[in-house]
Amino acid sequence: MRRAFAMAVTAIGLAGCSSFSSGDYFSSFRSAPPSVQVQLESTPPGAEARTSLGPGCKTPCSVSVTPGEGVTSFLVNYSMPGKQPAGVPVNVIKVDGGMFSANSVKLEPNPVMAELQPIGPPPKPAKPMRPKRRKPAAEPAADGSIDQAAPPQR
Known part of the structure; x- marks a missing residue:
């Protein structure tokens, strides 16, 4: 039994x-991938910042991003009227939590900072190069001396 x-x-x-x-x-x-806060800053402040993962805001600000499975980096694009746009890459570092704690995600750099440069006037066109005039080569005279004053005959 x-x-x-x-x-x-x-x-x-x-x-x-x-x-x-x-x-x-x-x-x-x-578990779902963890959300991470990323601080976005710019010089000058007030630029429009948008991550390649979706969220964006006007600097200085903070957004929450959720890097999916297999995402190792993303880009933050900055734009402002009268300034050249800028892009800053952000690395996603996954930290193993071990047996008794949850996995976490770290972003580098955080805060993400960009310095926007003013749009300058267009560059001046280069002056055209004029060919240099060559001095005609002096031809030897009949007696073997070189006559510098007389132009060569063609």
Whole structure:
């Protein structure tokens, strides 16, 4: 009787284990990627800043980004009327939390800073180069001396 009971418990236990082998089952235990606050600043302040992940604001400000699975970096684009646009890359560093704490995400740099340069006047066109006039080469005279005063005959 004990043997039959042990086999029944083992069979039920193994049947329960087979349901854990499904990849879809484990994906339900994964938590959503964590959101991270990123501080956006610019010189001069008041520039429009937008991340390549979506959120944006007017500097200085802070936005919440959620880097998806496999995202290792994103770009913050700055724009302001009368200023040249700028882009700053931001690295996403995933930190393993270990057995007793959750995984976290670190952004580098944070705060993200951009210095916007004024749009200057268009550059002046270069002056065209004129070919230099060459002095004609002096031809030797009949007696073998070089006559510098007389132009060469062609």
